[in-house]
Amino acid sequence: SGSVKAGKMPEGEKMRQCKQEEEQQQKEEEREGLIEFYSSYQELFQFFCSNTTIHGAIRLVCSKKNKMKTAFWSVLFFLTFGLMYWQFGILYREYFSYPVNLNLNLNSDRLTFPAVTLCTLNPYRYSAIRKQLDKLDQITHQTLLDLYDYNMSLPQRDWSTSSTQRRSTRSLLHHVQRHPLQRQKRDNLVNLPENSPSVDKNDWKIGFVLCSENNDCFHQAYSSGVDAVREWYSFHYINILAQVPDAKDLDESDFENFIYACRFNEATCDKANYTHFHHPLYGNCYTFNDNSSSVWTSSLPGINNGLSLVVRTEQNDFIPLLSTVTGARVMVHDQNEPAFMDDGGFNVRPGIETSISMRKEMTVRLGGSYSDCTEDGSDVPVQNLYSSRYTEQVCIRSCFQLNMVERCGCAYYFYPLPDGAEYCDYTKHKAWGYCYYKLLAEFKADVLGCFHKCRKPCKMTEYQLSAGYSRWPSAVSEDWVFYMLSQQNKYNITSKRNGVAKVNIFFEEWNYKTNGETPAFPVVTLLSQLGNQWSLWFGSSVLSVMELAELVLDFIAITIILAFRWFRTRQKQSPPGPPLNSQDNAAFQDEAPALSAPHRFTVEAVVTTLPSYNSLEPRGQSRDGEVGHE
Numbered sequence: 333s334g335s336v337k338a339g340k341m342p343e344g345e346k347m348r349q350c351k352q353e354e355e356q357q358q359k360e361e362e363r364e365g366l367i368e369f370y371s372s373y374q375e376l377f378q379f380f381c382s383n384t385t386i387h388g389a390i391r392l393v394c395s396k397k398n399k400m401k402t403a404f405w406s407v408l409f410f411l412t413f414g415l416m417y418w419q420f421g422i423l424y425r426e427y428f429s430y431p432v433n434l435n436l437n438l439n440s441d442r443l444t445f446p447a448v449t450l451c452t453l454n455p456y457r458y459s460a461i462r463k464q465l466d467k468l469d470q471i472t473h474q475t476l477l478d479l480y481d482y483n484m485s486l487p488q489r490d491w492s493t494s495s496t497q498r499r500s501t502r503s504l505l506h507h508v509q510r511h512p513l514q515r516q517k518r519d520n521l522v523n524l525p526e527n528s529p530s531v532d533k534n535d536w537k538i539g540f541v542l543c544s545e546n547n548d549c550f551h552q553a554y555s556s557g558v559d560a561v562r563e564w565y566s567f568h569y570i571n572i573l574a575q576v577p578d579a580k581d582l583d584e585s586d587f588e589n590f591i592y593a594c595r596f597n598e599a600t601c602d603k604a605n606y607t608h609f610h611h612p613l614y615g616n617c618y619t620f621n622d623n624s625s626s627v628w629t630s631s632l633p634g635i636n637n638g639l640s641l642v643v644r645t646e647q648n649d650f651i652p653l654l655s656t657v658t659g660a661r662v663m664v665h666d667q668n669e670p671a672f673m674d675d676g677g678f679n680v681r682p683g684i685e686t687s688i689s690m691r692k693e694m695t696v697r698l699g700g701s702y703s704d705c706t707e708d709g710s711d712v713p714v715q716n717l718y719s720s721r722y723t724e725q726v727c728i729r730s731c732f733q734l735n736m737v738e739r740c741g742c743a744y745y746f747y748p749l750p751d752g753a754e755y756c757d758y759t760k761h762k763a764w765g766y767c768y769y770k771l772l773a774e775f776k777a778d779v780l781g782c783f784h785k786c787r788k789p790c791k792m793t794e795y796q797l798s799a800g801y802s803r804w805p806s807a808v809s810e811d812w813v814f815y816m817l818s819q820q821n822k823y824n825i826t827s828k829r830n831g832v833a834k835v836n837i838f839f840e841e842w843n844y845k846t847n848g849e850t851p852a853f854p855v856v857t858l859l860s861q862l863g864n865q866w867s868l869w870f871g872s873s874v875l876s877v878m879e880l881a882e883l884v885l886d887f888i889a890i891t892i893i894l895a896f897r898w899f900r901t902r903q904k905q906s907p908p909g910p911p912l913n914s915q916d917n918a919a920f921q922d923e924a925p926a927l928s929a930p931h932r933f934t935v936e937a938v939v940t941t942l943p944s945y946n947s948l949e950p951r952g953q954s955r956d957g958e959v960g961h962e
Contacts, residue, residue, distance in 0.1 A: 376886055384879050387871045416869040423861050430702045431852040440843050443692055445596070445628035446795055447621050448639055448837055449671035451614035451661040452590055453679070455569075455651045464572045465651065468508070472565060472653055475513050479538070480557070507571070507758050511765060513540045513564045514551075540564045542766040552769055558656070565653040566613070567765060570745045573612060574757040590616065592817050592832065593642035596628055612746065613654065614661055614673050623667045630839050635687060638838025642817070645682040646831040658682055662835060664690065666793045668721045675725060678799075685804035685834040691796040692844035697788070702851065705790040714785055717748040727786035732771075735780050740767035804834045 370376040476482045515538050538560040539553035554560035594601035605628075606618045620639060621628045630637055645659050663677035671677075680686050697705045706712055709722025716722060717730040733747040742756035742764055743749050756764040774780055805813040817832065866872060 370886070370890055373887070373890065376883075376890060380879070380883050384883075385872055385876045386879065412869050416865055419865045419869075420862060423858060423865070427853050427858045432698055432702055432849040433852045435848040435850055437846040437848065438843050439846060443630050443839055443842060443844060444667075445621055445630050445639070445839075446664050446690070446692075447619055447623075447667050447669070447671075449617055449619045449663045449665065449673070449677075450591075450641065450643065450835070451611055451617040451673060451677075453645075453655055453657055453659055453661050454615040455611075455613060455654050461572050461576055464575075465569070468565070468568055468572065469653070471508050472561075476561070479513065479515060508568060510758075510762075511540050511542060511564075511567065513538065513561065540567070542769055543763065544766045545763045548766070550766070550769075561653060562656065569651075569654060570612060571756075571758050574745050574755040575759060590644050591618065591641060592644060592820070593640070594620075595640045596620075597631060597637055611673060614677075615655070617671065617673070619671060621667070627667065633839045633841045635836050635838050638836060640837075641835045643680070643833055643835065644831065645680075645833045658830060660833060660835070662686075662688070662837075664688070664795050664797060664837065666795075669723055670718050670720050670726065672725055672729075680833050680835055681801070682830040682833050683803065685802050685836070687800045687802075687836040687838075689798050689800075689838060689840040691840055693794050693796055694844065694846045695792045695794070696846065696848045697790045698849045698851070699790050702849065703790075704787050706787045707790050709789070712785060712787060714782070715750075717750060722789055724786050724788050728782050731780065731782035731785060732775050735775070735782075736768065736771060739771055740764050744768065798840075 370379065473484045476484050537551075537553040537555060538557045539551050540560070540563075541549050542552055543549035552563075554563065594605075596605070601620065606620045607622055609617050609619070611617050628639075643660050657679060659682050660680045661673055661677045662680055663671050663673055665671055665676065697703045699705050699707060706722065709716060709727065712722070712727055714727050714731045715734060716726060717733055718726045720726060729747050733743055734750060736742070736744050736747075736756075737750055737753045740756065740761065742761045743753045745755050749755060754760075756768065758764060771780075775782060778784065814831070863874075866877065870876065
């Protein structure tokens with residue numbers, strides 16, 4: 333009995349304990365309030381709308397007693413947000429399209445004179461292949477006679493040949509017969525007989541036959557007979573050149589018999605100012621001011637302060653089936669760039685003084701995300717076969733040559749030779765012509781991808797040219813001019829009017845144009861435009877954006893906390909046991925006073941609603957009475 337009374341807790345002690353628990357719970361609630369803990373999403377949004385600096389958000393709280401106004405402001409608020417972010421999307425799309433502004437600058441300074449390449453338009457008959465070219469002329473003469481009844485006149489030559497040359501000419505005849513020049517009816521007249529009156533001589537296409545090693549042949553046809561004859565002759569001419577070792581290194585030029593006079597800035601040119609190379613179709617070519625010596629600088633603009641040339645245009649020992657024009661071909665290009673005469677050159681007429689004025693123009697593009705240009709070509713997946721800096725045309729030709737070597741097993745004669753390769757020659761590569769023309773068709777259709785792989789350089793220098801023409805020499809001065817030229821160069825000009833031409837190349841003015849690019853939509857502009865849109869729709873600042881970011885973070889935090897609490901509650905819930913009978917209940921009541929305080933606190937914490945102290949007194953008195961009775 334004494335031990336049971338000792339375990340009895342006085343009423344004052346219970347009240348003091350409950351007060352301490354309430355104070356502890358209040359402190360925990362205050363501590364949670366310091367870290368902005370919200371018990372629900374509603375409390376979070378209510379706090380945000382009541383304290384944010386974003387315009388219109390306070391209306392969602394102030395009008396909460398009027399559901400119509402609350403709905404109206406809610407729709408208006410979120411609609412405004414949607415419109416603002418729609419504008420944000422437009423701004424971001426424009427920013428990531430990386431637009432540029434084109435800046436035009438005019439500069440005035442002394443200008444470096446460009447390189448000038450001049451070609452004779454007279455393919456040269458190398459002495460090493462002269463007999464073979466003469467034999468090709470004979471075969472062509474007979475072919476034109478058979479096809480067109482045209483008796484082409486041939487120059488008188490010494491046709492005596494050695495045994496080695498006779499074997500070479502027989503080999504040439506054999507290969508020419510494998511690639512004959514012949515006529516073919518047009519597609520809409522294939523089914524008509526050759527002697528049909530409906531078939532006119534103009535209804536034929538002319539070309540030559542090319543076959544693969546498997547005897548798969550096709551007819552390389554042309555609508556113009558002139559084009560077909562030149563292409564057929566050029567095909568065999570290239571094969572003859574390819575048979576000569578180091579034919580491109582042969583130097584049989586005669587500068588003095590082509591350039592009668594050369595002056596730059598009123599000073600005479602010499603051999604140190606030019607380099608020579610041979611082009612298969614344009615003959616001997618000379619490049620002035622190509623960095624081989626000191627680079628020329630134009631002191632003043634005007635015709636007297638540029639390059640002036642008097643050139644011979646009379647063709648001597650020329651190849652009539654390969655070159656059908658007379659005169660000279662000129663190209664202006666930058667230093668360290670090859671002269672692609674097919675692309676940028678133009679012809680100079682005989683008996684004419686051609687004055688070419690230049691305007692320099694530089695283009696500087698933005699690289700990276702703003703354009704697909706390349707700085708030096710190192711990031712282009714094409715090997716540069718030229719001993720020059722990167723240009724788009726250099727890359728395209730290198731790409732074709734590399735594909736030619738890979739597909740056909742040999743290199744095209746017009747382009748540089750890759751390492752370990754050799755030029756195509758039908759004495760060694762019988763089907764290279766078939767492979768070349770098939771590959772050329774794929775190249776032009778961009779099947780090879782060369783036009784896609786080769787990108788424009790980020791820095792380019794171009795020269796805008798304009799030309800003027802006048803008769804030179806004039807009728808009253810031609811006698812003494814031709815006499816002086818013949819005395820100076822020891823050459824008897826047989827055709828005075830078509831024998832010479834004069835070329836003047838000069839800067840029109842010192843001003844040159846620079847086209848540059850700058851970002852049209854940098855990051856600063858993007859932030860400014862975003863701020864303008866935010867102010868337009870909500871009239872707020874950067875701090876308001878931070879408030880919105882805080883709302884998002886609080887929303888995520890509350891979601892995580894609530895999910896964690898829900899998960900722990902589910903884990904603590906145990907499956908319900910069997911119902912307690914009256915004996916178990918009585919035993920539990922008998923053992924309850926003997927429980928220690930911590931166990932009693934745990935049981936009470938599980939109970940949802942605690943009974944009042946008054947309701948516990950009768951039970952306690954009865955228990956005392958029962959104890960006393962015992």
